[in-house]
Amino acid sequence: MSPYEKSAALFKAASELIPGGVNSPVRAWQAVGLTPRMIVRGAGARVFDVDGNSYLDYVGSWGPLILGHAAPPVVAAVAAAAALGTSFGAPTPGEVELARVLCAAVPGLDMVRLVNSGTEATMSALRLARGATGRPRLIKFDGCYHGHADSFLVAAGSGVLTQAIPGSPGVPPEIAGLTLSLPYNDLEAVGQAAGRYPGEIAAIIVEPVAGNMGVVPARPGFLEGLRQICDAAGILLIFDEVITGFRVARGGAQELYGVKPDLTCLGKIIGGGLPVGAYGGRRDLMTQMAPSGPIYQAGTLSGNPVAVAAGLATLAALTEPGTYEDLEEKGAWLARELASAAARKGVDLTVNRVGSMLTLFFTAGPVNSLEEAKKSNLTRFRQFFQGMLEAGISLAPSQFEALFISRAHTPEDLEQTVIAAEGVWARWN
Numbered sequence: 001m002s003p004y005e006k007s008a009a010l011f012k013a014a015s016e017l018i019p020g021g022v023n024s025p026v027r028a029w030q031a032v033g034l035t036p037r038m039i040v041r042g043a044g045a046r047v048f049d050v051d052g053n054s055y056l057d058y059v060g061s062w063g064p065l066i067l068g069h070a071a072p073p074v075v076a077a078v079a080a081a082a083a084l085g086t087s088f089g090a091p092t093p094g095e096v097e098l099a100r101v102l103c104a105a106v107p108g109l110d111m112v113r114l115v116n117s118g119t120e121a122t123m124s125a126l127r128l129a130r131g132a133t134g135r136p137r138l139i140k141f142d143g144c145y146h147g148h149a150d151s152f153l154v155a156a157g158s159g160v161l162t163q164a165i166p167g168s169p170g171v172p173p174e175i176a177g178l179t180l181s182l183p184y185n186d187l188e189a190v191g192q193a194a195g196r197y198p199g200e201i202a203a204i205i206v207e208p209v210a211g212n213m214g215v216v217p218a219r220p221g222f223l224e225g226l227r228q229i230c231d232a233a234g235i236l237l238i239f240d241e242v243i244t245g246f247r248v249a250r251g252g253a254q255e256l257y258g259v260k261p262d263l264t265c266l267g268k269i270i271g272g273g274l275p276v277g278a279y280g281g282r283r284d285l286m287t288q289m290a291p292s293g294p295i296y297q298a299g300t301l302s303g304n305p306v307a308v309a310a311g312l313a314t315l316a317a318l319t320e321p322g323t324y325e326d327l328e329e330k331g332a333w334l335a336r337e338l339a340s341a342a343a344r345k346g347v348d349l350t351v352n353r354v355g356s357m358l359t360l361f362f363t364a365g366p367v368n369s370l371e372e373a374k375k376s377n378l379t380r381f382r383q384f385f386q387g388m389l390e391a392g393i394s395l396a397p398s399q400f401e402a403l404f405i406s407r408a409h410t411p412e413d414l415e416q417t418v419i420a421a422e423g424v425w426a427r428w429n
C-alpha cells in the first residue's frame with residue numbers, strides 16, 4: 001500500500017472536477033513528474049498530508065507565511081474577527097489601521113488601496129499608470145511574474161515559465177503588443193526601448209528582487225538606472241513587491257536598496273495567509289482613483305475584515321526586535337551550507353539569495369537573468385525535489401521558484417535540510 005494512497009485518490013477525483021486538479025497551475029507538480037500531496041494541516045515550519053505524512057515546508061504558501069503555518073496570533077485574530085462578522089461592504093476600522101501600517105512601513109506609499117490578490121494589485125496599478133499618463137505601453141522583464149492579467153502574460157515567470165509557454169491563448173495580440181518584455185538586469189535594453197517609443201510608455205514594472213524565475217536579485221545600479229530612465233522620460237516606475245514586501249525588509253526591496261518607485265504592489269505577507277493585495281504610491285497618483293478621481297477600480301470583498309485582521313496580526317508580529325536579522329541569519333546559513341555541501345559532492349549549483357528567499361539553480365552560474373536561469377539542469381532539479389520529498393522536506397515544485405524560510409524554521413530544521421540535500425547529492429556520483 002502506498003504511503004500516499006489518499007492523496008493520490010483525492011487528486012484523481014480533483015482532476016475530474018478542476019482543470020489539472022488544481023486551482024493554481026504550479027500546485028499540480030507536473031514539472032517534477034509526481035502528483036501532489038493533499039495537505040490537511042500546518043503547524044510552524046511543518047505541513048501534514050491526508051495520509052498522515054509530515055514535511056518540513058519551504059513553500060510557505062508561496063511566500064505569505066513568514067511566521068510559519070497556523071501562527072497563534074494570526075489564528076486568534078482571524079477567529080476574533082470572524083466572530084464579529086465576515087464582511088460588511090462598508091468601511092471598517094481594520095482597513096484604516098492596515099493602510100496606516102503599510103504607509104508607515106513602505107517608503108513609496110503615501111496612500112494605498114486594498115484589493116484581494118497580487119494580480120488585482122498589479123492590474124490596478126497598471127490601469128492607474130495608463131490613466132494618469134495617458135500612455136498605452138508597458139515595459140516588463142523576462143521571467144518576472146506579475147499575476148495573470150492580460151498585459152503581464154508576455155514572457156512571464158512562475159507557472160507560465162514552468163509550463164514553458166511564452167504567453168497565453170486568450171490574450172489578444174492587440175493587448176500583448178503593448179507590453180514590451182526585456183531582459184532582467186539589462187539597463188541598456190530599457191534605455192533603447194524608452195528611446196524607441198517616446199511619450200508612449202506609461203510604466204516600467206519590475207520585481208525589485210525577481211522571485212518568479214527563481215530568485216534573481218537586481219544587480220547594483222539596475223533599480224537606480226530604471227528610476228533615472230523613468231524620470232527622464234515621464235514613465236512611472238512600479239515595484240511589484242508582492243513577494244518582497246515585508247520579506248526582504250519591513251519596507252520591502254525599496255527600503256533595502258533605497259530606490260523609491262512611483263507605485264508599489266503588495267500581496268502575500270500583508271494578508272498573513274488570507275487573500276489581501278494592495279497597491280499604492282504617490283498621493284497625486286492615488287487620488288486619481290475612483291471615487292476621488294476618474295480611474296475605476298472596485299471590489300466587493302476588498303478590505304475584508306477577517307483577511308485584514310490576519311494581515312495586521314502578521315505585520316505586528318514582524319515588529320518584534322531582531323526579526324529581519326533572524327531571517328537574514330537563517331537564510332545566509334542555509335545558502336552557505338547548501339553551497340558547501342554541493343561543492344563537496346561535485347554538484348554544479350548556484351545559490352541566489354536575498355534575506356529569507358533563495359533558489360538553488362542546478363547550474364555553475366552565475367544567474368542574473370532568465371536566460372541564465374534557463375541553463376539550469378531541470379532533470380537534476382526534479383531528482384533533487386523527489387529526493388528531498390522522500391527525506392520529508394517540501395520544496396516549491398519548480399526550478400523557477402523560491403524557497404521561503406519562516407520565523408518558525410529552527411536551526412535544527414535548517415541542519416536537517418542540509419543533511420538531506422547532501423544525502424541526495426551523494427547518490428549522484
Ligand SMILES: *Cc1c(COP(=O)(O)O)cnc(C)c1O
Nearest residue numbers: 117118119145146147240242243
Ligand atoms: C504571487 C505574485 C503575484 C500575483 O499574486 P496573486 O495573489 O497570486 O494574484 C504578483 N506579483 C508577484 C511578484 C508575485 O510573486
